[in-house]
Amino acid sequence: MSSGKLNLTLKVWRQAGPDAKGEFVTYYAKNISPDASFLEMLDIVNEELEAKGEEPIAYEHDCREGICGTCGMVINGRPHGPLQGITTCQLHMRHFKDGDVIYIEPFRAKAFPVIKDLIVDRSAFDKIIQAGGFISVNTGSAPEANTIPVKKENAELAMDAAACIGCGACVAACPNASAMLFVSAKVSHLALLPQGLPEREIRVQKMVAKMDELGFGNCSNVGACEAECPKEIKITNIARLNREFYRARFLSNVED
Ligand code: SF4
Ligand code: FES
Numbered sequence: 001m002s003s004g005k006l007n008l009t010l011k012v013w014r015q016a017g018p019d020a021k022g023e024f025v026t027y028y029a030k031n032i033s034p035d036a037s038f039l040e041m042l043d044i045v046n047e048e049l050e051a052k053g054e055e056p057i058a059y060e061h062d063c064r065e066g067i068c069g070t071c072g073m074v075i076n077g078r079p080h081g082p083l084q085g086i087t088t089c090q091l092h093m094r095h096f097k098d099g100d101v102i103y104i105e106p107f108r109a110k111a112f113p114v115i116k117d118l119i120v121d122r123s124a125f126d127k128i129i130q131a132g133g134f135i136s137v138n139t140g141s142a143p144e145a146n147t148i149p150v151k152k153e154n155a156e157l158a159m160d161a162a163a164c165i166g167c168g169a170c171v172a173a174c175p176n177a178s179a180m181l182f183v184s185a186k187v188s189h190l191a192l193l194p195q196g197l198p199e200r201e202i203r204v205q206k207m208v209a210k211m212d213e214l215g216f217g218n219c220s221n222v223g224a225c226e227a228e229c230p231k232e233i234k235i236t237n238i239a240r241l242n243r244e245f246y247r248a249r250f251l252s253n254v255e256d
Helices: 038-051 123-132 152-162 169-173 180-191 200-213 224-228 236-255
Strands: 006-014 023-032 101-105 114-116
Touching: 023 038, 123 180, 123 200, 152 180, 169 180, 169 224, 180 200, 180 224, 180 236, 200 236
Parallel strands: 006 101
Antiparallel strands: 006 023
């Protein structure tokens, strides 16, 4: 009778540093419980590597609950792996079969340079947020929430957009390495709420300018971002981003 445990062949991208030449290296993950998460499986492989005095595979994670967005990697060609609507840390080994060969790579995009193995530098996203992804808040006591009416439809659209965890899978999935799903989620969730209106025009222009400056590509409506987004952010946000951008440009020209 089968033990139910999995024996897998891993082809893992190893790269010692940003300028080092990378390559796929083969490892064997033995006796893996189907209940283990993908990151727990990598932990087991790393414990064996360390026991042999070898360098463990470097990968990033924090919450392991699908919240922080740090655990992204490309598994068999798909950011965050074969399932939809989940992060790598939420992926379990029961979705693989005994004997599978699994290719594991970092997110690949010019704006996300590899730091080591599966870890990429996604600070470009922080720079886009710093450029405009915030609201001005007057200090003092909080206003009574019900004095600021928000249409239910807008509240729900803003909430959906705010679910973006900044993982970067949209960039990794896009053949143009576009960050437009991420930027559109941030622009949408703020532009749809009254609190986001004071910086509405300047925000979208600054965030788009920073996105372009950092080397992300443009959207050409491939749709891979929406398909691979672990938070199922809709591509309709990109349409809203475009509308917000042209509206802001028009109003800036009017003011000129
Ligand atoms: S839009 Fe989706 S894929 Fe892109 S950063 Fe946000 S959560 Fe990740
Ligand atoms: S480790 Fe936080 S989302 Fe995966």
